[in-house]
Amino acid sequence: MLNVGLIGLGKMGLSHLAIVNTHPAVKLVGICDSASYLCGILHKYTGIEVFSNYREMLDKKSLDAVIIATPSRFHGEMVREALNRGLHVFCEKPFCLDVSDGLDLAELAERKGVVNQVGYHYRFVGAFNEAKRLLDAHALGRLHHVRVEAYGPVVLRPKGATWRSKGSEGGGCLYDYACHAIDIVNYLVGRPDAVSGTVLNRIFSRDVDDEVYATMHFADGMTGMIAANWSDDSLRRMSTQVTLWGTNGRMVVDRQEVKTFIRAAAGGAVAAKEGWDIRHTTDFHSDVWYYLRGEEYSAQLDHFFQCIVEGRRENISSFDSAVQTDCVVSAMLQNAGEAWRQVDSGSRSPTLSPNGSGGFLSAVMGR
């Protein structure tokens, strides 16, 4: 049995708690959160030992692994502490707000030889894995464009008092929604080399972005577009879709479906048929020992535990890969403040943005 501790009891923490607590190879020996009343209730009803200080939990309990589901700004310190104690670490996304922090931790995890994973659960969705299988087999030929979109209802009013409304704690649509979108693109086609035209707009939030748009540029000339908006309540929950165009056809994939349009017989070996083909989640889903909100949440934790049990070093969503996602986020943050070109209504000297403080955002926001 693996002895596991859990830090952070927000929405993801509670979800992890339920899933981990039922895993046949795991014993959840401690949970930790700064909200003592919540801990009190959980202890009373579950009997699991609770801590208000994570170091105390790490000191007192003999752990094999730890799951960290706190706001992102705490990740760096907590992950480092756990790694230094030789623990396997599963950390929620986004990994680190500071790329250099993330790089250090990925390196440290490698040195310590421990299993390390970040909670990018789309990598464990059957439909996205089917898309990856098709792409790896070049079913679409040479890819030339990818579009990823993520919409859903998180911030719908000019209010909100949690860490999600603070950029310094890892709040905002970029850190919350766009990260998933970036990560699934990284997973499917690799990391972009550059970004341009990044737009980080506020709709309702005072301090963070509610929508994100950017262009991505890949090494082989492929381009991509990302659109994320967490103020869209036309959808009942977060919904992410990736569309890819290649010389041999097109693919549209989301959590539930893989739709392919294969142009010529060249892709026939890997795709079911030419022209449009639609396959559903029932074709790709795999059984999990416990289901809560979607197989992928259980599947990602099961993968983490299996890697530990089997001594596997490679991971589907390692610190390394999560840092690559942080790198794209960082590039977008920097790019959002850069120059833009005014649409010229016929005069001969188009103006560039002032390179003073604030740049694009402040011009738009009137700061």
Place this chain on the structure above:
Amino acid sequence: MDRILFGDNQFFGINHMSEEKARAQAIRFADIHEITDLLDAAYDSGIHVFMCTTHDRIAEVCAHVRLHPERYSKLEFYPCMPYAHKYANAVTEHGTMEALKRFLPAEGALSALVRGSVSVARRDVEGMARLLIDAEMKMFSGLKTPVIFLQNVVTDLLLGMGIKDAFRIFADHVQDRYKAEPGFITMNMPRLLDALEQVGIENPIVCANMNKLGFRMCGGIDLYEKTIASRKFRPVAMSVLASGAIEPREAIEYVCSQKIESIVFGASSKSNILNTKRLIDEYSVA
């Protein structure tokens, strides 16, 4: 319980196979008349139970039914609570405790909880749970609700965390206050039965996926079949068509061959309602 229950997923943009289809349905059923039309079709075909979430829009359906008591004299609602996205979104926006405050009457239980010791917490958790149930039940006032279900997201969250007492609290309140039978929706049926047994809920009504594909049946189709055959509970089969992955006749033939009490299904056309009902009737006789 009736043999056939009409479900409401299709009305609220929930489709486990296709987001496109879900969206098309959400657009179509934005018009409440589209919902009541289908309900009428189900009702007139002899399906007299509407098993529905506590989505805000169900309040409109309830109001419609209240306005026409003769028309719907046999109609029963099986509410499924809570409408979890409402709470999940609030927790995301405001944090756990702040979200809770928003759904509870001002002051009272919560402030004592935040202030108090764990022993106080226990009593207050029960009080809070009762208040939340009452809040969800308001829209059904004056209507028949003989069975009240706990939604799977909450059932399975509590089950996973090991908070079995919550099932007892739910069952007691539903029986005491609404003279209704408690029901539990789950994606982890065999495990839930163990937990319900441990807190002394006998012969429980449990709604879970049951389909020939074994789709989202945690523990596997064999364990589900064995459980249905050997344990004492009242199974309600959902997702019998696996969102359309199984051909209707084959799907219904399979599920009717299991020892289940009721089948819940949703459909967005009158012909599908009639067809599914006809198949269930056919295989239920055999």
